[in-house]
Amino acid sequence: MxxxxxxxxxxxxxxxxxxxxxxxxxxxxxxxxxxxIDVDRVESQYHALKAGLGHADIHYAVKANPHPAILRRLAQLGAHFDAASRGEIEMCLAAGAMPGDISYGNTIKRVPDIAWAHAHGITLFAADAEEELEKIATHAPGASVYIRVIVEVSMADWPLTRKFGCDRDTALKLLDYAKALGLTPLGFSFHVGSQTRKAEMWSPTLDAVAQLWADAKDAGHELTLLNIGGGFPAFYGEEIQAPTDYAAGVMAMVTERFGHIPRIMAEPGRGLVAxxxxxxxxxxxxxxxxxxxxxxxxxxxxxxxxxxxxxxxxxxxxxxxxxxxxxxxxxxxxxxxxxxxxxxxxxxxxxxxxxxxxxxxxxxxxxxxxxxxxxxxxxxxxxxxxxxxxx
Amino acid sequence: MxxxxxxxxxxxxxxxxxxxxxxxxxxxxxxxxxxxIDVDRVESQYHALKAGLGHADIHYAVKANPHPAILRRLAQLGAHFDAASRGEIEMCLAAGAMPGDISYGNTIKRVPDIAWAHAHGITLFAADAEEELEKIATHAPGASVYIRVIVEVSMADWPLTRKFGCDRDTALKLLDYAKALGLTPLGFSFHVGSQTRKAEMWSPTLDAVAQLWADAKDAGHELTLLNIGGGFPAFYGEEIQAPTDYAAGVMAMVTERFGHIPRIMAEPGRGLVAxxxxxxxxxxxxxxxxxxxxxxxxxxxxxxxxxxxxxxxxxxxxxxxxxxxxxxxxxxxxxxxxxxxxxxxxxxxxxxxxxxxxxxxxxxxxxxxxxxxxxxxxxxxxxxxxxxxxx
Structure with a gap:
């Protein structure tokens, strides 16, 4: 044929x-x-993205495709993982990932799953609400958290709904609340929207997050982590920027706005495996x-x-x-x-x-x-x- | 609690x-x-519908819920089945259904699945296109078929799209074509739309199908089967008619328009198990x-x-x-x-x-x-x- x-x-x-x-x-x-699935192609795309992302950690968004062959290859390459559930954490561990390299990135977690993750060495959790912080503080005492914020200026092909994240004032309050609960609030996460085809399209979102970052510092918070989420595109017929250029472009815009941040997480899913x-x-x-x-x-x-x-x-x-x-x-x-x-x-x-x-x-x-x-x-x-x- | x-x-x-x-x-x-799932509740609903449907056969739309306990109970009660795939036919047979009581009601069937169904005693197939009739004639030679027609006057909560069925002229041609291919065309099927809450809402659809039925008879076709499909409602907060009244109401409207039809099929799914x-x-x-x-x-x-x-x-x-x-x-x-x-x-x-x-x-x-x-x-x-x- x-x-x-x-x-x-x-x-x-x-x-x-x-x-x-x-x-x-x-x-x-x-x-x-x-x-x-061509697992070598996943590896080459990982290297291409990593070349542009510099010191940022790639936390592969497991939900995009949790096939064991993909997870094993990425674990061998030193990738980190973003898990949406206990089930995904189990798959990452089975593929050889270290618990310290897995973040529990879903802001909606069942109490037994938080406790299970804590017992299995997961130390980094996402949250966007008081009740979620309370659950984490009780069932994963002392854990590190980042606060997911809503940024509504997306230029993505598919901007996200308001399902995840909280607004500026709530985000600042949640940093305080996390501390009061004995947790370690490290910083913020956001999501630029799925299938953001060019690096320059991150600009308005990064501007908004940088303002929040500055406000949090003014309020006395020492922030050490920025999770820039996903949004890395795949080719579906419309032109997209090549992965290394794209990732380097995003990182340059981050550095321009935030200066040096000790720990940056990027969560490509679609952009890594599609x-x-x-x-x-x-x-x-x-x-x-x-x-x-x-x-x-x-x-x-x-x-x-x-x-x-x-x-x-x-x-x-x-x-x-x-x-x-x-x-x-x-x-x-x-x-x-x-x-x-x-x-x-x-x-x-x-x-x-x-x-x-x-x-x-x-x-x-x-x-x-x-x-x-x-x-x-x-x-x-x-x-x-x-x-x-x-x- | x-x-x-x-x-x-x-x-x-x-x-x-x-x-x-x-x-x-x-x-x-x-x-x-x-x-x-309360299987006794399925049984009582089956009896309630059957009491109104009279001599019509209930072909349970397996896709609504193929749980083995439901299929077994319905098979024991003498129900017939409407299957969407080879997989569903296998489930019906495993539950004790006779091949002659199972219709292959999907108008979109893979060739190997048609051949498999034919080999396992399925004799009644749906079609709405020339290519489908050709596939059936080749891989289930001599089978009985009914032609699915589009009726676009639905009063259902969720009228169907145009995905299934063909228009009047095509339906009449397909009866001829089926005969020419050595198949046995028995009649028509249609679908009034999902969640049609009251029997009276069937009226415009039945009018349209009765006209087509008369046209087919005028063209010399001896029709013996009318498949009235599904559309039987479940309670989701808006008032629905009780099942026996509903089914009897629909059958009265059918008789009024079509007179006595030797074989009537009804395909409740939602209305039987929801x-x-x-x-x-x-x-x-x-x-x-x-x-x-x-x-x-x-x-x-x-x-x-x-x-x-x-x-x-x-x-x-x-x-x-x-x-x-x-x-x-x-x-x-x-x-x-x-x-x-x-x-x-x-x-x-x-x-x-x-x-x-x-x-x-x-x-x-x-x-x-x-x-x-x-x-x-x-x-x-x-x-x-x-x-x-x-x-």
């Missing part, structure tokens, strides 16, 4: 690796939708609802409930590769295989796909290494979850 | 059963969010983002990616019960426990919940027996999937 690229070309740096993934996928047989993954799926059906329809429907073997959850609201425009690329195309509504009418991937902006596409044809979905396999449902409509293979 | 009802009261018929579920849940301990389930979860955190915030945030141990997927767009307004019900309440944004900013259940319309609610408090979520456990992700953010217990 000859593979050609549909739509926009990837940045040249990704091509060689895409070739490796694609040559593997072109010959391998799969009996169900499968995510193939481009290392490719999903192999197939066309299950093509149809027209009516003779008058201008577009066709193309139904794939994978959908919103079996791995492509981030197509909700058509947020991510994945790049598809088919064996008919280069042949004439037409507009298609793309949908998943389930009996759920919400399981439609692209309808508001139909995709141009080859007219020759038919049931049984293979479809490769590029840069799907992040936020796919774990979103997959356990057995919605009786379909098994997305399979994962590491190469 | 004293349990009181928050918000609207359930219809009286549900109260006794809710009591059984609630008394079980009030004493049982769970270490993670758990769906408790009210038989209750999720036991807990509050993980309560907070305010700012001193100026009028609402609080309440974070639960379950969210959109661990079982409550149908809160997308705040579609379903689940009924919560807490141990503080009856105490003063205030507006709350309700969110899940993951680090995903999209994991927010109710924000546009905050919920009124007790002000005393705090981390660790138990929350019961009523009428959650349908479309919860199987939507749950395999391990998003490292959280295990929703556990299920049948009583």
């Amino acid at each position: 000859t593979i050609q690229f549909a739509g926009a070309m990837a940045p040249s740096q990704s091509l060689a690796v895409a070739d490796r993934l694609e040559s593997f996928c072109a010959t391998a047989e799969f009996d169900r939708p499968t995510l193939v 481009e290392a993954g490719m999903i192999v799926a197939e066309v299950v059906l093509t149809s027209r609802k009516s003779d008058r329809d201008l577009h066709r429907w193309v139904y794939l073997s994978i959908g919103r409930f079996s791995g492509l959850a981030e197509t909700e609201g058509e947020a991510i425009r994945y790049q598809f590769t088919t064996s008919h690329d280069g042949e004439p195309t037409g507009p298609c509504i793309v949908a998943g295989p389930s009996c759920d009418s919400a399981d439609v991937l692209y309808e508001k902006r139909p995709m141009n796909l080859p007219l020759a596409l038919k049931a049984g044809d293979r479809v490769l979905i590029r840069n799907t290494g992040a936020y796919t396999s774990t979103y997959s449902s356990v057995c919605f409509n009786g379909f098994p979850p997305l399979d994962v293979v590491a190469i | 004293t349990i009181q009802f928050a918000g609207a009261m359930a219809p009286s018929q549900s109260l006794a059963v809710a009591d059984r579920l609630e008394s079980f849940c009030a004493t049982a301990e769970f270490d993670r969010p758990t769906l408790v 009210e038989a389930g209750m999720i036991v979860a807990e509050v993980v955190l309560t907070s305010r983002k700012s001193d100026r915030d009028l609402h609080r945030w309440v974070y639960l141990s379950i969210g959109r990616f661990s079982g409550l997927a149908e809160t997308e767009g705040e579609a379903i307004r689940y009924q919560f019960t807490t141990s503080h019900d009856g105490e003063p309440t205030g507006p709350c944004i309700v969110a899940g426990p993951s680090c995903d900013s999209a994991d927010v259940l109710y924000e546009k319309r905050p919920m009124n919940l007790p002000l005393a609610l705090k981390a660790g408090d138990r929350v019961l979520i009523r009428n959650t027996g349908a479309y919860t456990s199987t939507y749950s992700s395999v391990c998003f953010n490292g959280f295990p999937p929703l556990d299920v217990v049948a009583i």
Whole structure:
């Protein structure tokens, strides 16, 4: 099968690796939708980001993809980890990470999980509320904490909701409260928003956090930690800055605003693993609802409930590769295989796909290494979850 | 713990059963969010629907909840099944269903799955496209089929998208095409839309299908099967018609429009199992983002990616019960426990919940027996999937 690229070309740096993934996928047989992960590509991306991040620690956002092969490789490379749950901490430890290199970055933690983490040597916790500090103080006495703040000036492709973080005044109060509870407040965390495609887009967010940082120092707090969170982008068709340039650009902007900070944490997830993954799926059906329809429907073997959850609201425009690329195309509504009418991937902006596409044809979905396999449902409509293979 | 009802009261018929579920849940301990299913309640709902549906066969929409205890009980009662995949057919057969009582109702089927179903005695398939009929004719030669049509006059709470079905002219052509391919076209299927709360709301849809039925007869087709699909409602706070009245009302409207049809299929899913389930979860955190915030945030141990997927767009307004019900309440944004900013259940319309609610408090979520456990992700953010217990 000859593979050609549909739509926009990837940045040249990704091509060689895409070739490796694609040559593997072109010959391998799969009996169900499968995510193939190139762990060497994760390693090269780690080095590329690290080269730009300098003395900042990379805490890999495990939620992006907790596959053991990824965690083991990153642990070998000396990466640190950002865990969202007890389950993710267990996976990091099993992969060889040291407890001191794992932060418990979810601001929403069950009491038994805090106690468990404390008992297993985790010493750094996120918080954005009084009640959370109280839980940590009781069940992980003396722990270090950082306060997550809301910064609402995002230029990201997908700005976050207000779910995480607190406002300036509350953040300052929580530093005091943490101290009063016997905790060690180290600094702040924030999140610039998912898929922030260029370093310069961090500017307004960093300005706002720097002001808060200065206010906290004026209030007598000795801050030693800044967690700049994630937001590192992956290629989904729109131009992004290359990883080393991007990371160096962000760090230069941090230094400009904050001077030297002893400890900086960065939490790439998508930006570290998305481009290392490719999903192999197939066309299950093509149809027209009516003779008058201008577009066709193309139904794939994978959908919103079996791995492509981030197509909700058509947020991510994945790049598809088919064996008919280069042949004439037409507009298609793309949908998943389930009996759920919400399981439609692209309808508001139909995709141009080859007219020759038919049931049984293979479809490769590029840069799907992040936020796919774990979103997959356990057995919605009786379909098994997305399979994962590491190469 | 004293349990009181928050918000609207359930219809009286549900109260006794809710009591059984609630008394079980009030004493049982769970270490993670758990769906408790009362299988006797499924049985009583089956009888209630069957009493109204008369000679129509109930094909339970397995996708609503494929728990083995539900499938076994329904098979014992003589129910038929509507399966969305090979996986669901396997579950039905394992539960004791006969192949002849299982329809393969997904219009989007992989070729190997069609062949497998044919080899295992499945003889009835849905289709809405030429390519699907070709696949069925080749891999399940001689099978019976029904054609799914689109009817766009729904009065349901959640009308379906255009994902399934074809228009009138295409439907008539597909009957001819099925015959030409050596298949046995029996009739039509349609779906009135999810959560159609009263029988009278079926009227415009049934009118449209009756016109198509008449057109097909005029064109010389002998039709013997009408699949009226699902749409049978569950109680989520808004008044619904009682199940026997509802089902009898729908059947009366069918008879009025179609006369006697030898074989009628009805596919309740939600309407059969939703009210038989209750999720036991807990509050993980309560907070305010700012001193100026009028609402609080309440974070639960379950969210959109661990079982409550149908809160997308705040579609379903689940009924919560807490141990503080009856105490003063205030507006709350309700969110899940993951680090995903999209994991927010109710924000546009905050919920009124007790002000005393705090981390660790138990929350019961009523009428959650349908479309919860199987939507749950395999391990998003490292959280295990929703556990299920049948009583």
